[in-house]
Amino acid sequence: MSKIHVSTSINGDAVEYLCDPSETLLDVLRNRVGLTGAKEGCGSGDCGACSVELDGRLVCSCLVLAAEAEGKEVSTVEGMADGEKLHVLQQKILDHAALQCGVCTPGILVAAKALLEKNPDPTETEVRYWLAGNLCRCTGYDKIIRAVMDAAAEMRGA
Amino acid sequence: MRFESPDTIEQAVELLNTCDGISRLLAGGTDVLVQLRLALVEPDLIVDIKNIAGMRNITAEDGGFRIGAAVSGAEMGEHEGLVALWPGVVEAMELVGSTQVQGRATLAGNLCNASPAADSVPAMVVANAVARIVGPNGTRDCPVIDIPVGPSKTSLAKGEVITSIYLPARPDNSGDAYLRFIPRTEMDIAVSSAGVNLTIDSAGVVTQAQVSLGAVAPTVLVVDDAAKAIIGTKLDDDAISALQAACSAACNPIDDKRGTVEFRTKTAGVMAKRAALIAYSRAGGSK
Amino acid sequence: MVTEYKEGSVGAELGQREFKVVGTRPPRPDGVDKVTGRALFGADLTAPGMLHATILRSPHAHAKIVSIDTSAALAMDGVKAVVTSDDFVKQGGSGNQDTLDNCMARGKVFYDGHAVVAVAATSVMVANAALKLIKVEYEILPHETDVDAAMLDSAPVLHAGRKFRNIPEGNNANVSGFWEFGHGDIDEGFAKADIIVERSFKTAATHQGYIEPHATLATMGPDGRGEIWVSTQGHYMVRDLSAAFVGMETSQLRVTAAEIGGGFGGKTTVYLEPVALALSKKSGRPVKMVMTREEVFRASGPTTSSSTDVKIGMTKDGRITAGQAKPRYQGGAYPNITAMLGAMTAFASYDLEAVQTQAWNVLTNRPKQAAYRAPGAPMAIYTVESVIDELCQKLDLDPIEVRLMNAAKKGTLSSYGPTFDEIGLVATLEAAKAHPHYAAPLGPNQGRGVSCGFWFNFAGNTSVSMGINEDGTVSVIEGNPDIGGSRASISMMAAEELGIPFDKVRTIVGDTNSIGFNDVTDGSRVTFSVGLATIKAARAAIQNMCGRAAQVWGIDADAVDWVDGAAVPTGHNAGEFPPMTLAEIAADSAKTGGPIAGHHEVNADGAGVSFGVHLVDVEVDPETGFTEIKRYTVFQDAGKAIHPDYVEGQMQGGAVQGIGWALNEEYIYGEDGKLQNAGFLDYRIPVASDLPMIDAVILEIPNPGHPYGVRGVGETGIVPPLAAVANGVSHAAGVRMSELPMSPPRILAAIDGAK
Ligand SMILES: Cc1cc2nc3c(=O)[nH]c(=O)nc-3n(C[C@H](O)[C@H](O)[C@H](O)COP(=O)(O)OP(=O)(O)OC[C@H]3O[C@@H](n4cnc5c(N)ncnc54)[C@H](O)[C@@H]3O)c2cc1C
Ligand code: FES
Ligand code: FES
Secondary structure, three states, rough: OOOOOEEEEEEEOOEEEEEOOOEEEHHHHHHHHHOOOOOOOOOOOOOOOEEEOOOEEEEEEHHHHHHHHHEEEOHHHHOOOOOOOOHHHHHHHHOOOOOOOOOOOHHHHHHHHHHHHHHOOOHHHHHHHHHHHHOOOOOOHHHHHHHHHHHHHHHHHH | EEOOOOOOOHHHHHHHHHHHOEEEEEEOOOOOOHHHHHOOOOOOOOEEEEOOOOOOOEEEEEOOEEOOOEEEHHHHHHHHHHHHHHHHHHHHHHHHHOHHHHHEEEEHHHHHOOOHHHHHHHHHHHOOOOOEEOOOOOEEEEHHHHHHEEEEEEEOOOOEEEEEEEEOOOOEEEEEEEEEEOOOOHHHHHHOEEEEEEOOOOOEEEEEEEEEEEOOOOEEEEEEEEEHHEEEOOOHHHHHHHHHHHHHHHOOOEEEOEHHHHHHHHHHHHHHHHHHHHHHOOOOOOO | OOOEEOOOOOOHHHHHHHOOOOOOOOOOHHHHHHOOOOOOOOOOOOOOOEEEEEEEEEEOOEEEEEEEEOHHHHHHEEOOOOOOOOOOOOOOOHHHHHHHHOOOOEEEEOOOOOOOEEEEEEEEEHHHHHHHHOOEEEEEOOOOOOOOOOOOOOOOOOOOOOOOOOOOOOOOOOOOEEEEEEOOOOHHHHHOOOEEEEEEEEEEEOOOOOOOOOEEEEEEEOOEEEEEEEEEHHHHHHHHHHHHHHOOOOOHEEEEEEEOOOOOOOOOOOOHHHHHHHHHHHHOOEEEEEOOHHHHHHHHOOOOEEEEEEEEEEOOOEEEEEEEEEEEEOOOOOOOOOOHHHHHOOOOOOOOOOOOEEEEEOOOOOOOOOOOOOOOOOHHHHHHHHHHHHHHHHHHHHHHHHHHHHEOOOOOOOOOOEEEEOHHHHHHHHHHOOOOHOOOOOOOOOOEEEEEEEOOOEEEEEEEEEOOOOOOEEEEEEEEOOOHHHHHHHHHHHHHHHHHHHHHHEEEEOOOOOOOOOOOOOOOOHHHHHHHHHHHHHHHHHHHHHHHHHHHHHHOHHHHHEEEEEEOOOOHHOOOOOOOHHHHHOHHHHHHOOOOEEEEEEEEOOOOOEEEEEEEEEEEEOOOOOEEEEEEEEEEEOOOOOHHHHHHHHHHHHHEEEEEEEHHOOOOOOOOOOOOOOOOOOOOOOOOOOOOOOOEEEEEOOOOOOOEOOOOHHHHHOOOOOHHHHHHHHHHOOOOOEEEOOOOOHHHHHHHHOO
């Protein structure tokens, strides 16, 4: 089976990889590029743990073929902090204790970041619907929603 | 499995037409990748259509809009003109999956996956949407309603690709709406659904209407009796009840893990009733 | 929100202690790793030369394995090893043998998804391709997945010839357990009642639904030594079972717990670990195994489904005169004791003169059940709380008043035997009654539901060790995987006891070779037991440090106290010396006798039971049967809340899992005995937009069994929602619901049926 050569950008870094035609972007991020921040909770688009941005669009990386990333820009949770400085959303998730096991957290962060880029002042209902594709089994969502709303407020103020 | 991402529609058609094994077009991939994952299909060839020129555009045409086959649901929702003209179609597409799925899923993919529960299809059908198809024998236009012929089956011939879907112009004082029933608020497949498109006159009387139902038969149902029940009315209670009854009567659903026959039959009527009221108010009617 | 409990003499001494660190909300030590993607969960680990293994699973609900031919798979390029049940060691105890047989079917497959063969290869793709070349010949047998049907004489028998203990005459061969609890004269009790309600209920099997699928990486060399990295709730359990199953000594296997992406009881047993180890043993290479989501649903977890008859008698003014419950649970193809826990908890909230519970466990062709948060209690308490609600409705009595009138308190002989010590049910009910939620007006098609809930809480075997570092910081090692922030709570208790700031302490979860044995993270035991052991370990270190100060000062060790993180003389008689801080003592430790450490090992006791009360407002769409949760408030006796954020988090998370159980989650089997909804699209756990904020009111009734008054808080929260939501829906829809989940088709059918 011949492999496909892909040149892409991940979190601003130029990255090249060889992938199998059937491999997903999630597979490649985790197994070939060494970025295990995106998680596989289902592999079928239902849980959002694998969320990344592809050319600025929020997607499930388990529903993207690795070959499709050619010439695109991929952003993952690993690219959110600026060096030592956490992104406001990351800090707010910590401040609100909005994680228990933390396996959903990378996906929630990437999805929430995409939301606030599009809508800096979302209502609670908007946050809940935007994040409906990010399953969290531990928290009951309460603290996550609060953290995102608080981050939005702080980012608007700043 | 081979992956190809051609730049032209001709190349895409050629690739599909000359493939001896199983081939799949890849638009948003939100159905295709799930099927690959579950090994429901093991294609020899995947043809990504997203790099073909024009496939990602929404263009105004004769008072309507032509939506490229690779335009995602999210892009539709961000297009003000489209939302203003066909809010029901856009809201139907926006119900598909999560925000993440929205970033990828397409109208054409939803149509060609040919699920009886596909959300955009009942809305496109009442909008009289037309698919433009390019194949080995050239280009043709086909009403959306004629594309799905059964669960997972379409009328497309080998090598044929939908390049765009056209939503036509509409008279003033028109409105459309789509509603579905799901057990949660999100992330579910429709248990029953309904699309309604109607036009009213200055007195608020419905002058033309179309009503469709999803997930209650092998393919989308157009319920003429339901449309007739509201044409010539101001959507008074009797008209609404008649529409609801006509919809329930038209249902031919199955019992499965997502809902019973009785439940689907009943809620399809309820969805149609509520969708009609929304469409009516979008048309400018007040009750 | 934390409500201080001040009244009375309850834990007076505990109630008065002024905490410095405990009760604050510092950030968790693993937090930054988890928000940056650095944290390593089960599937994130790799090893050089690693193989990938996948499993061939039974497509049948019940069948005899006639033959297995793996030759073609083994011959395939890239395939390095194949194992079947023949590659494992027969176990002495039937419990362990069942667990092993569940990991790899022996002779028979008992459910759709039961593991039959595993293949290790150079990639997942190669392994999966190899699975297709394996030929398994099955002789298909009749199957049964329903609990009541499996009890009938006509039902297919799963384990023919196997004898189970204490099964009364008249039960068929699928009944693998029977238990009975209670006291008082039940007939006399019913005779005193003004009204008796008798009803039958059913609940569907639900899955724990952790977002991280099971994942493990095992390696074993020709020297017979092994290592496992795994996402688990108990790495000592993984070590003991895996070593036994592949036939090695415990000491030769070292198990390290990865970060765990949720468990809720579902990761308290082994599935992949012994299989990966056996494959590594055969291939001589590290082997990684990760379940797909479909495998998680088909072959791990779930909890039991149930069918229960309940009968309760009440006087006109609301006093319960007698209660009887007969729960029958199926927990899949192997025996378990979940039904017993159901029988024990059913009436635990009430102070009753006459109570009787009898429980049956029944074998069916479904996956071997695994613990799920307060196993057995939610479904049992759901039935009792539903009937109590119906009695209140019939008698036109306030549901909280009636519960207060009957509530268990200190000194109550519990329905399952022991007499309660300090407990918080009355305080919890009072808090609910006084809360604005309880008085808020309801709109059309809305209903309010109330339910109590109870859980025992476990304690158990625990080891903790801590080193006092020369720079005045403290390193704590515990042995329980952290599933909800427990490393933070343990650091807080260590800091509190030692009298130093939180950020001077770092707690890690050690591997199985670093400290003594630990029971799994379950039964809400960690903050209680590990906390207890940590406090005791700190006290051992303090004693040592007081000795060092005494040595320096040249006074008796008895004449030194530990105050605010420093050794001080007990009084003037002891001598006049300035306090010697932990950091000062530590810095000089080499001169005063060497390293300073503390450790504690205990089979802890005194966990302290916990009660909760939930209030919910729901709105039911009368035309579709759709239920919306409008408002939700949890009241729970948490004992002392070490880190209130995490206590609230447990209460909120439990409530939402219970809401899912009540409304939409269920295992759906077809006529063919196959699971029809093995994915998150059709196994419907609550999503963010399904819910309102979940208000959490913590009541702190100190547990006399813990130095700081801690009770377990992890499980009680999932118990009340089933009945609270059911009672709310029953009021909103105007018809009594008796089957879970209350999915829209069921509610609509009930509404239409009542017309
Ligand atoms: C988590 C999740 C939730 C979902 N929820 C919903 C939902 O609520 N409602 C719903 O209706 N669907 C839902 N879906 C299904 C899916 O998202 C939709 O059907 C979507 O619209 C498919 O579009 P796509 O572009 O991703 O299609 P693809 O997966 O790319 O293609 C789908 C099919 O159409 C064919 N095809 C694609 N483009 C063309 C073309 N231009 N010409 C001819 N054939 C073509 C493909 O070969 C394939 O057979 C869900 C999927 C997921 C993963
Ligand atoms: S892993 Fe991609 S959505 Fe679950
Ligand atoms: S914190 Fe565990 S799944 Fe969200």
